[in-house]
Each structure stands twice: as C-alpha cells, then as structure tokens.
C-alpha cells in the first residue's frame with residue numbers, strides 16, 4: 001500500500017495530539033485514504049522528556065534538520081510555533097521538496113507572502129487548517145465549500161482565552177485583572193497573555209481568513225487591532241443592562257471595492273448567535289452572496305481539537321497523492337495570478353453605532369457640556385444613562401450613538417477629555433447591531 005512518510009517538528013500540546021492520533025487511528029486513516037500515514041520521526045528541543053506515549057519504531061531526535069532535509073520524509077508537520085526557526089525550517093522543507101502542514105498562524109500571517117509562493121514554485125502543498133480556530137474546519141469551508149460565493153463579510157470569535165475572560169467577567173462580575181489571574185491558574189491563559197488579550201493572536205487568524213475570503217496574501221500590517229485590557233466590569237454591566245454582550249470580534253468586510261479589517265471588543269445583541277458563544281469556544285460567521293450567512297462553532301484550541309485539523313490536512317495530502325492530483329485547491333482559493341492587494345477603508349471612515357463611557361463629576365451642567373461636544377461633531381444620541389450619585393467620586397455617564405463615523409467619535413472624545421468635569425480618559429466600544 002502507498003505510504004505518506006511524516007516528520008513532526010515539536011512535541012508540545014498539538015504535537016502530542018497529532019502523534020497520538022497517527023499512532024492510534026492508523027486503521028481508520030488507512031480505510032479513509034487507501035494510504036499508510038506513517039510517522040517516521042519527531043524532532044523536538046527536549047526529546048528526553050516523557051510525553052506519555054509509546055512511540056514504538058518512531059525516531060525521536062533534537063536534530064530538526066533530520067526532519068526538514070531528510071530523504072525519508074514526504075511531509076513536514078510544523079508544530080514548534082513562533083517565527084524563527086520555524087520560518088527557516090519550512091523554507092528548507094519546501095526547498096527539499098516536502099509538503100508542509102502547519103498550525104502556525106503567526107508565521108503565515110507575517111511570512112505567508114514568502115512561504116506560499118515558494119510552495120507553489122516547488123509544486124508542494126502548504127496546508128494550514130489548524131492555524132485558525134482549532135477544530136473548526138473553516139479553511140476548508142472558505143476554500144472549497146463556499147468557493148462559489150463572493151464573500152462580503154466574515155466575523156468571528158477567534159480567541160478562546162479572550163472569550164473565556166469576557167464570559168467570566170460577566171458571570172462573576174469581576175474585573176479583568178482578577179479574571180485573567182484565575183484563567184492563568186486554570187491553564188486557559190498563558191503566563192505572558194499579551195498575544196491573546198491584546199488581540200494579536202485573533203489578528204493573525206483574521207489575516208488568514210481575510211486572505212482566503214478576498215483573494216490576497218495575508219497582510220498582518222493592514223489590521224486594526226484592539227484587545228480587551230480596557231474593557232471594564234462597568235462596560236460589561238452596562239452592556240448587559242442595555243441588551244448586549246461584549247465579544248472580542250475579528251471582522252473582515254468588503255464593500256464598494258474596499259476592505260475593513262479589525263479586531264476589537266464589540267457589543268452584539270444578547271439574542272444573537274454570536275452572543276451565545278461562551279467560554280473557550282470559537283465561532284466564525286461567513287456571509288457569501290449566494291449562500292447567505294453560515295456559522296461554524298467549536299473548540300478553537302487544545303490538544304485533540306487542533307490535532308484533528310492537522311491530521312485532516314495529512315488525510316488530504318494522502319488522498320491527493322493516491323489520486324495523483326496534487327495542487328487541486330490553491331492556498332487562498334484563487335489562482336496565484338488572480339490574487340490582488342485590496343485597498344483598505346481607513347479607521348476614520350468606518351461607520352457604526354458606538355457606546356461611550358465617561359467618568360464625570362456629579363454636578364449640574366455636565367451633561368449639557370458633553371452633549372454640546374457631540375452636537376458639534378454632528379453625532380446624534382440614541383440613549384444616555386447615568387446612575388449613582390456622589391459628591392466626591394466620578395460617576396459613569398453612558399451614551400449610545402446613532403450611526404456615525406469613527407473620525408467624529410475620536411474627535412468628540414478627544415474634546416471631552418479636555419473638559420474639567422471629565423475625570424478619566426473616555427472609552428468607546430463599537431456596536432454591531434446586525435450580527436447574526
């Protein structure tokens with residue numbers, strides 16, 4: 001029977017899951033592909049560490065070159081993460097004529113423009129289902145199942161750590177810092193959580209999803225990124241009171257030939273499906289011109305969920321090699337010559353409804369001063385809320401606007417910050433009333 005000889009780089013969370021699936025599901029994989037998916041070698045920094053798996057004949061080494069340049073490997077599975085040495089290793093693997101499967105979204109978002117053309121030039125596959133949203137097969141959906149559609153909008157909850165923190169903040173009524181500490185203790189957040197809570201991880205994934213949706217190489221620099229550090233428990237309480245949930249959304253929109261790419265905390269109606277995605281779960285919503293909106297929900301990380309997607313890519317490779325039809329689907333669902341850079345809509349030109357939170361002195365006339373600023377910027381107000389009284393401390397003043405441009409919102413908030421009565425930097429959160 002035909003074989004696909006596999007070398008794995010990295011034996012951490014995902015590496016372990018992949019190795020376990022390959023070693024325990026051999027029969028199922030054979031029945032599904034007609035190919036033996038044979039794990040030949042694993043290279044990792046500390047091979048001596050026990051991972052609790054009987055490896056049998058599989059070779060374990062700390063020499064990464066023995067995977068990327070070896071003659072007895074057909075496909076390299078990269079699961080070490082980070083930019084270097086992952087980037088150089090994958091270049092070597094592709095140059096040595098190997099296919100590559102990776103879960104490394106950071107690498108693809110930043111160096112996809114180098115790696116994908118190299119793979120095409122060498123007529124090798126570079127597959128990456130596990131790089132976005134763990135177990136959710138969103139890459140295959142966008143590249144294949146929805147290929148007949150012009151995608152005009154895609155949004156999703158792409159980071160389970162942030163979704164877990166926001167869910168806990170609401171359920172426990174606790175502030176961000178306390179929930180983050182608890183998430184770290186439970187293993188739901190890294191010791192250095194900045195990639196997650198500052199929105200960078202979600203942006204890496206959004207870059208990849210936008211590239212497939214709109215037909216371009218991923219360009220991380222084009223994304224507007226805000227994380228969740230500034231979301232306060234007060235915002236979460238007010239959101240609940242007004243019928244919203246706050247979610248860290250990655251949003252990609254295309255209209256009138258322009259594209260908008262952003263990762264930011266967003267208020268969504270409490271009855272929407274996206275609001276119901278809680279805890280560590282991820283979800284992606286795609287609006288295609290023919291299919292309408294479809295939703296994909298599941299575990300966005302973890303050993304087995306992520307390994308499931310890595311091995312799905314290996315299955316695709318095995319099937320293609322058996323059928324002799326490699327390169328059937330282009331990485332971004334478009335032939336390389338059809339890829340283009342999309343012009344961006346600038347932050348200032350975004351239009352939408354906004355939630356504004358000010359901390360103001362509790363004295364007569366303050367509301368009039370604030371609303372005059374809004375009037376000067378031609379921002380019309382849908383609702384104003386002020387609760388609580390205090391002779392000494394600032395009290396929150398909450399406002400919700402009708403649709404306006406982000407330029408006007410930023411100008412208004414800058415002006416408000418100069419008012420004597422405004423005692424903290426004003427905050428705003430974008431509202432997306434029309435999500436599904």
Ligand SMILES: NC(=O)c1ccc[n+]([C@@H]2O[C@H](COP(=O)([O-])OP(=O)(O)OC[C@H]3O[C@@H](n4cnc5c(N)ncnc54)[C@H](OP(=O)(O)O)[C@@H]3O)[C@@H](O)[C@H]2O)c1
Nearest residue numbers: 010011012013014044045046079080081103104301302306
């Ligand atoms: N964890 C998830 O749920 C998840 C979900 C989706 C995507 N991903 C992506 O999958 C990739 C792997 O993530 P992970 O969570 O499995 O990471 P991890 O648990 O930190 O494992 C990384 C592995 O790579 C090895 N490694 C790291 N740097 C190395 C180097 N310079 N040389 C040799 N070995 C090195 C480590 O070695 P030793 O253990 O031998 O010291 C470890 O086994 C990342 O790109 C990540 O973004 C992860």
